[in-house]
Amino acid sequence: MSHDSTPDLSRRRFITGAVGAVASLTVAPGIFLMQTNAQAGTKPGARWGLLINTNVCGDCNACVTACHKENGVGSMNRPTTDAQWIRKVNITDRATGHSRSLPVMCQHCEHPPCVDVCPTGASFRRADGIVLVNKHTCIGCRYCMMACPYKARSFIHEHLTDQVPHAPRGKGTVESCTLCVHRIDKGERTTACVEACHTEGNGAMVFGDLNDPNSEISRRLAEYGGAAIRADLGLNPGVRYQGL
């Protein structure tokens, strides 16, 4: 039984053993050889990201509504402390008066400051680039909220009930966009926001593997480019914007 939280592939292979067996093998009472029929884990070599075309994103809230419905994020009727996994931000160029509206969520930075500051290692980056909070070890200190330049994280102030099974959330922990990790681990290749943007919104968002040159997102980025918000910080976020 490993309480080791370092992502170490060979050790994990050793512990999980042969794929395909169903039950664990009990060596002696209380000691197991873990064998699982679990999925293989994060896709090797992948880096998941989003591309958002602000030229077509307009006065619409479909992604926000869909995200919060998918993950059971509800309002407590206290807007100043309600959790926000994704929000619409309106920006106006003061010189020209030209304005834009774009969704902003956790940018899934390659060099995430939220991970640097976390005293417990609860804020971490998965091998496939998704930045998450391990709520089993989060102590609710909110350092990561201070460190995040995108104000992507929210703290849960109140006792919650009726969480959705795939998105555990609870009082005293910090949370943010998970890039719909429950879908990705199931093999799906879209997120709730991207799906809603295509069915109800303006089709402004693409989800995909930034490391796969043949993916839709990489082809679009290669052809039209895409900017990072606050690129000056050098965090190399996995969320890119066009038309800013």
Next chain:
Amino acid sequence: MGRGISLVRMILAGLLLAGAVFALAGCSPVEGPQMMQARGDQCVEPLEVIRRDHMKLLSHEKDQAVLFGVRNPNHSIRGCVECHVSPTASRDDPSSHFCLNCHSFNAVRMDCFQCHADKPANDYHFHALNPHGPGFGFDSAADSASLARDLESIIALETQKP
């Protein structure tokens, strides 16, 4: 004189011991909590293993799932809840909730359900040994509905001018 006192002491001690034995003999064994039926006929592990060591399995599983995306429905808390907890169970009434029922009997306070859903979702996710079969959400491959959605969005993207 000294012998008389020690004799009295011995008799008193003997009486006390006998009293204690009688009192204990009068107690009936403590009755365990009334547990509810699970959906399906078989648990993921033999009963003596799962009763004693379910917390170890869950603890191992949580690290694998959260850190590495290795999700094993047979040892997930979600899997337990899907089979064992009734959709009408309530956290406020432990006797209606499989996990809380036994934990409150054993005076074990666990915090799982402060974050994790305490009731099954509408789409059940059974483990592989349950004759009802695992729900589609536990398939490692993409399900047909999500594939269809992916295709739709790809087609929409191809046809749309950036």
